[in-house]
Amino acid sequence: MNFDTIAAISTPMGEGAIAIVRLSGDEAVQIADRVFHSPNGKQLMEEKSHTIHYGHLIDPRSKETVEEVMVSLMKAPKTFTREDVVEINCHGGLVAVNRVLALLLKEGARLAEPGEFTKRAFLNGRIDLSQSEAVMDLIRAKTDRAMNVALGQMEGKLSKLVGELRQALIETLAQVEVNIDYPEYEDVEEMTIPHMIEKCTWVNKEIEKLLKTSAQGKILREGLSTVIIGRPNVGKSSLLNSLVQENKAIVTDIAGTTRDIIEEYVNVRGVPLRLVDTAGIRETEDIVERIGVERSRQVLKEADLILLVLNYAEALTEEDHRLFEAIEGMDTIIVVNKTDLPAKIDLDEVKAIAGNSSVVTTSLLEEEGVIELEEAISSLFFSGTIEAEDMTYVSNARHIGLLHNAKDIINDALIAAESGVPVDMVQIDVTRAWEVLGEIVGDTVQEGLINQLFSQFCLGK
């Protein structure tokens, strides 16, 4: 049986020090070879089956090193799917693993549907019949719930943007089609190559913009940027350590930023958090004083989520009130820490000031209340109240892959158009780009074009 090559992250997201991205299909080895570079220059294609290789993944387009990896090579038929399988062991964590996956999708793999590896194993006769019911369930299974909700929030915006691009393309397409099917119909302007180039260039720029948001993205790729603030000695570091310990954070230094800004990534019940500027918190514990400093204001402004820590054992101070003012209107969770000490704070007052923000009481020292805090984070995120101003539209690796694909196709169209290929041939590529973009929003029906044709033009002969 022949199938295209699929790829997916095979380990749970954001947890564990190592993650595995798996490729399966006829072209698994070729695709891996395109991005994998071993120190001694060996090609996986020429290596023996069931061997493991050290090297780097390099993006063939940008020549940028994406990851340091170990690659397991397993050639058909003695593999899980009975197809050629390549497993790429990379650093765990959202950023690394998503970049690896995105790279493979760019190089021609298709994102596996849920359960598709198992399905292939079954179809290729690897798994016995008794498991077929489970396979059915797997195919029907939704992606991880948390992921789905997170995506759902963003897909509305993405659909709208992609919808606009598709509309621009389909109007162009309809015009070319009318020129072809009704050559004597003169009320419509002849769609010429310069027109086509103009439209395609515009669409490509827009796709690039979208892809840029994916490259700098937050959610899933970088997490929700989260800032912990509070007066000195209220337990900010404890909160940080607690979240990190609970959720096995991976410390990553981001290329292009200064070394002293360390960001911690944690996965709280499916919500990826990026704890920003935590180095600062650790070093000085003086974020209150720095509130006045422009840079800190900037950090706050860019945050998607604020964790404001108050001291249970002290009454609210003027500084606390200033902090409340500074974060007004932002998505905030109030953490009242140190419940192991006698209460001095007026919780009713805190709740009144907090308004819609949830208030959680904790004793980080005695590890109490952390679960409640995590629940608060999770419910805030999934109930859709968080709306960061530039919440990334494109975070899903499948979408990124499709956008790259569409961009490449339009580039082909542009090259063809500029080298004198007739407009109706260039159109073939543009139609394909329109379909690929349609896969993002789940609509590729050819009928759409025909409907456009008839609604846009009054046709006769």
Next chain:
Amino acid sequence: MPNKYEAGTFDCIVIGAGHAGVEAALASARMGANTLVLTLNIDMIAFMPCNPSIGGPAKGIVVREIDALGGAMGKVIDKTHIQMRMLNTRKGPAVRALRAQLDKVLYQQEMKRILEETENLTLHQGSVDELIVEDDEIKGVLTQVGAIYRAKTVIVTTGTFLRGEILIGDLRYSSGPNNQMPSINLANNLRALGLETVRFKTGTPPRVNSRTIDYSKTEIQPGDEEPRAFSYETTEFITDQLPCWLTYTAPLTHEIINDNLRLSPMYSGEEVGTGPRYCPSIEDKIVRFNDKSRHQIFLEPEGRNTEEVYVQGLSTSLPEHIQHRLIASVPGLENARMMRPGYAIEYDAIISTQLKPTLETKKIRGLYTAGQLNGTSGYEEAAGQGLMAGANAAARALGKEEFILGRSDGYIGVLIDDLVTKGTSEPYRLLTSRAEYRLLLRHDNADLRLTEIGHEVGLVSEERYAKYLAKKEQIDAELQRLRDVTVKPSPLVDEILAETNSTALKEPMKGFGLLKRPEVTYNQVGRMIPAEEELTADVIEQVEIFTKYEGYIEKSLQQVERMKKMENKKIPEDIDYDAITGIAMEAKTALKEVRPLSIAQASRMPGVNPADVSILLVYIEQGKIAKVTN
């Protein structure tokens, strides 16, 4: 009811002799099946009730495909046209298409003569009232006069005749096209046999007398000077062509329509069938596109021996007295005398998802339907289906294998796959945008695409097949030669290149690479590295197209390969969709109705999403594995 009598036994009976019927009968007879054609009126064979024109984008390619499969349409056009034009010449080769204006009467006469002269074919005037069906299998037909004809297969090609009704203003009367007799008994019989129908509508414009047209107010539209032909066999070309003429609606035309809309059956609240969007009545055009100040009107002669002129673009079902005023409002037609009024016609169409890709009904074995009856419009679409139904009916009668064209084989394949897989909610017209592999489905290569397969099933003569093989060999040899032979830089080469402003050659280069330059023609390369023998224009055309568009053609071929893999995954005919858990309800309903033959066909169905297709695939593979392990 007259006394019944046994009137004969045939392999295949074709009911109707319109464009679908004649190609069906000819194909069946060519395959060697003893074929009977029954038609209401032998004088109306291959009648064109609407425009006197055949071909155009997509449709013209269908005519070429019919010709490549041995059909008659192309040959008859070549003998009886009054004008021919190649359209889209400034665009790429994939969308070029021929269109002819016909002499309607000559066309009919020529087609009738061909039917009369064809071996294995009996032509008889008669009106079929009933189909004889036993145990869901066709056995024959019964005519109005009581004649019983027995047959292994029957093809119904009754166009718009089934319960046809003509609408003009508030007048509605039972009629076939152009006031011919409608088929009412047969329509009722088909429904009684369990075939589901839908009410469709189409229309035609008024005709006027040419002697009363002031052509000075119109633009002339001549045919091409270069000789053109649809058939690959045509060697004699008609040079004496008649022009068409172009004029426009005037503000007064729009005013008259807006003032009288309530008199049009479509806008008076009258219930009417679904009409085609691509061929709107003038009422529709003006209502739906009211920002347009004028619409094109083409004046097309109906023949050489008549003054009757078809007023293309003025299709209407307004009352006749309004039609008189409409005509007079058009520049050039101020004093034109109407010869026949325009009208709309409503008719029963078979819901086409009840058909298999062979055009056999799923319900009754051996019964086929083709043409406008299946919900299409256009002479070409009808003829293409007719040919396929004829070939399949004959194949069934003779115990041969069925004959199905895929979406990558031809526009005929696209047409039939759309009909049986997706169905249609309006009269269906072929468009180039319906073909996903249109670069492969060109006007120029219909013979290369279809002769082999046509010959295999017995539709194409040995002589024709031999010609095709020779042409193919020449093309392949020349392509190979261009790949092998190097062009070296020289003053002569540069001089030839300069003719089309192509840059001078710096390094030696294969002829193939040089011909890839968009501005370089085969003629130029041929002078640099001459072929041993001179090639014909159609061979050169193929060599040029293949060389210049190689990359695109390869891409399309890869797509076809991918599709074929899924096409090869057959769905068992006896599959029980209710037994499959996990397929969405909507998909299940659609699958049960259409009963697709392959996974590819299932995936093209509206309402069937990829997850459903996956589950179906697993289910089928599961059955296979189970069989192996048992």
